[in-house]
Amino acid sequence: MKFIIIKISCLVFCFAFTSLTFAQYNWKLSKEKDGIKVYQSAVKNSDYKGIKVECTLEGNYDKLIAVLNNVSHHKDWVYNNKASNIIKQINPYEFYYYTETHLPWPMSNRDAVVHLKMSKDSLNRFLKITSVSEPGYIPEKSGKVRVPKSTVNWNVTMPTVKTISIIYTFEAEPGGSLPAWLANMFADKGPYESFKKLSEILKQ
16 A cells, blocks of 8 residues: 555656646747748746757768767858857867857847757667857957857657657847847747758758
8 A cells, every 4th residue: 555655656746747847838839841840938037939949850860960060060050150169179979169140230249158968878769969058168259249048958869760850949048138029039030940951961
């Protein structure tokens, strides 16, 4: 009897934790095109919407890792990326890099220092990627607004030997005086364009 009570208690706790985790977001489909789905959700304690992307692309883990490692060429596929460069390489799966994003006049470009980590499980069942901004890692640069906070998570699996399935989530505070209503209005454009170009690069 005691075992049954403990088991039920554990199930209730797990259910409550899971419900709390998913309750943080209310994802609503914002754009669907070319097999790429972009969702938006309100984020607690922020005026800026969170973004989720779901897609299945041609490629494999190694190709995706190679693209992310090729930081100086992020401008080839990351929307409005002006330039990026590695600041410190820990190993092939972890590094810090600097990135600048172009914004139209009269807004100032945003820049960020990002700590990126990639990890695969030993059975090759999934690839997890996290990118967290480290705004104080290097001094701020004149004429640019340093992004104070950003978090990116990639959860990647391989449904077939030639395809990767991606669930990507993104939250950020862009800093400066960028109006939240304006940023939210076009929040789905950048992720869609980025993943469309990423798809093209992975096919090469």
